[in-house]
Amino acid sequence: MQIDSFFAARNSRMKASEIRELLKLLDQPDVISFAGGIPDPALFPAEKFRDAMADALSDQNQGLSLQYSTSEGYPPLREWLAQRMTQLGVPCGADNILITSGSQQALDYLGKLFLSPNDTALVGWPTYLGALGAFNAYEPRFDRLDPMGNRAAADVQADAAAAGGKVKFSYLSPDFANPTGITLSLQERQQVLAQAEALDCMVIEDAAYQSLRYEGEEIPPILSLELTEKGDLDQCRTIYCGSFSKTLSPGLRIGWVCAARPVIDQLVLLKQAGDLHTATLNQMAVAHVAADGFEDHTRLLCAHYKARRDRMLAALDQHMPKGVEWTRPEGGMFVWMTLPKGMDGADLLAAALRDEKVAFVPGGAFYPDDDGRNTLRLNFSSPNQAQIDEGIKRLGRVLRAAMS
């Protein structure tokens, strides 16, 4: 019996993430790692979660927190999120909100909702690796999201039709994207919307990092721009995916979707069939901690991460050889580096681990094809400032050696 002969065809596209396999190798304590994408655990609001959990598990509340609950999510958390979305420029009600087990689950369910095999998903080149992984299960074709480019909508659609499907959505992360750190301007967001109108497709707005802005003016979410134009959320094609993973805690797995009710209603059915509901206790605890100082905690995080970003940018200015370029993110967790053409991030990682005990993610992993081999991603949220200084110095030595 060959068990994998029973697997459905979609599984051939589900491969181990390079990042994940890589992280297994990083347990050595003397490696300075810029490879993670994780928050600094020293900044978790653990004491607030202790209080929140004690409250949710009190005699009065345990019958609720430990019990089955509805697939839509815990009503007070949905209410809080509706208010939060309103502050962000998306006035809405709790029935526009679905709670998911992290925003990764939202991406999985949105793939399930929209993608038939050979449909086209427009994504950044590079884009979030986890989005490619989630969508891959539904066997789409990926094409370049390039709303500012010169390709006419009719041509994009013709390519999608030739591949046997339709353009179903654009997927993007407009603020401090993973992996590039780049933020879309107001005008660029409007072009994303205009292109989606021309293509008649949905827009998936991944706002995972939105709360982590360290400088510059907040730019309204794409969903806010569309709602302002159309005046009715139920007529909007943009689907906003939020997450508490970068602000309160990733380990609790709480994210949300804010969208038109026809989208939410069908996602609720997928959620019900998929895992019934997100853990009740976790939703209650997050609702408690969020209501008790989400803004304050986010300000604290931003102060810490801004200092690390500044330190990384300063260290890069000091230690990088000529010919290497990198982004200057206004927030988030990542700097994206472009090496001279012909260099290979994966080869460089091998050398960096061997010669200097410093790690990063080779950028090729973030492309749907073989592109981007001369790129890499640097995380600045996990290492402390001294590690950033030392690690970037080491990376400079590795690069100089490789380029000489």
Place this chain on the structure above:
Amino acid sequence: MQIDSFFAARNSRMKASEIRELLKLLDQPDVISFAGGIPDPALFPAEKFRDAMADALSDQNQGLSLQYSTSEGYPPLREWLAQRMTQLGVPCGADNILITSGSQQALDYLGKLFLSPNDTALVGWPTYLGALGAFNAYEPRFDRLDPMGNRAAADVQADAAAAGGKVKFSYLSPDFANPTGITLSLQERQQVLAQAEALDCMVIEDAAYQSLRYEGEEIPPILSLELTEKGDLDQCRTIYCGSFSKTLSPGLRIGWVCAARPVIDQLVLLKQAGDLHTATLNQMAVAHVAADGFEDHTRLLCAHYKARRDRMLAALDQHMPKGVEWTRPEGGMFVWMTLPKGMDGADLLAAALRDEKVAFVPGGAFYPDDDGRNTLRLNFSSPNQAQIDEGIKRLGRVLRAAMS
């Protein structure tokens, strides 16, 4: 813009669960409900969870419990489950265990793993409604699981091929199944295995209720029987799905899969793409509470639920009119009732709610087709003994009125 015109075809099969819609109507406090499938919240080990959560959120542990973790699951919980499976007759290691967000998620991911559109899943007629929901997303054909029947494997396969796919698995719950309460004998389990060998398909063994046995001898899991025969878990076609929802808490959403490593390895990739991992904190808390008295707590549950089952069976003997039949489950949460032919459970529910304020689930919901309209499911884990007496008395009156 018609948003549902963008939905993938699979969504046409994802419909609102009748049970779920029904439960929305049951908020009236004067209705006695046998419709739920939920544990009695008074029996949750809340104090143990308070201790466990305080420990998991301690200064020492918060950096782990609130952080991202691996897709396979929390190692100490996987170790505990490997020991538990060994006690159940399935000696195995932690690498045969995947932690899922409830066993519902295991069913979703197993559908994703095995089912291409038009493949055949063999299921009970009736079967667990949530399994039909999970599998439906992958557009299978359902056929009757009838290992003791007279259909030759070649005929079952021929029907599957005619429908455009293969028989990928049998799905069943061998102990006190939802909805029937029926337990498969040792011989019947062996016939399930023999049929799977003849069909060359997998077996999904849903053991959600296995720990809730109130009388009779424990019968080994199907996976245990297969392992005894083959001697190597990695050669076994049976996939065991377990859950803490019926024992410790459903609200924490912790289940597991125990299977051959090729199955676990691929499920880990689906889990990674699907929601990264199950909440770290919840896994730590369940590992803590399970290690600290799983057996004792289960014994306590069994004593309570046995009394309710006994009370329900006694009340049924007393109040049901002639022509009505029901199962006598050795465990679990459900009694399954068969009404005289021509009666309709859905019509009866309308009358029961209107005339007597008593509720149950019409059995038709548990069939993949239009079969079983003259059946209904009664839950005895949620109502207390006085409610059981009074509710079954009311149901007797409703039935007598309907049959007269």
